[in-house]
Amino acid sequence: MNMDKVIHIQKADSEVDEDINIHYMPCKIHSDGEAKVSQYFSPNITKDDKNGLLKASFRGYPLIGKAITLPKGYKGLVLQENNQSNIDKERKLFTKHVFKELVYWNWDKTPSKNDAFISALDWIDIAEAIHAPIGDENIAST
Template structure:
């Protein structure tokens, strides 16, 4: 099985698809439709932290910036194959260079797996770059 990622209408190299409103939330919503998010997801900011609640549960968030030279993408798959061995096609909907990372009732910390993964990008680049004398 191969995975193909294709440029959407906006393209990965343009800033037209760049969005500032990306969130990584600690739960799944089993729906694939538009929603009036502001009606159900209220957020406020204090210092560098953001506070919100979803269905009465407290969330604490922090903005995470991707390392220089990297860009995040939001992908969409129009039709998922019925068999695992078939190729899959994803289209780029949006690009981003920062996102809000949310935790249930605790401040996001460097010990969180997602934060460590973002930090690992810089470490991996340093480990695998050529050594110059």
């Protein structure tokens, strides 16, 4: 049985919205349907001027957040699948939104480099350093 799948990501035909607020939430929602997020999630966000952290709440739970800018040369994409009939063979996703910044939230702790999401972003810089060509000036003589 061949389990290979092909995923195509295409630019949307219309203008892509780049003025969007992205929130990475620490929760699982067991639904694949659309949600009226802008109607039901417009948090009252306060900023702590001392440490730059953000505070809000979601369904009564306190959130601690941090604004994160994606690394230079990278963009985040919000993708939408228009036709799910070919889900077993081939999927076509279209770019709906593009973003360069997001707010990363935690329930019970301050966001830190120990969080999987933030450390994954750090991996981009590490991977570039590992795969960069090594010149003679980078080799230390022993």
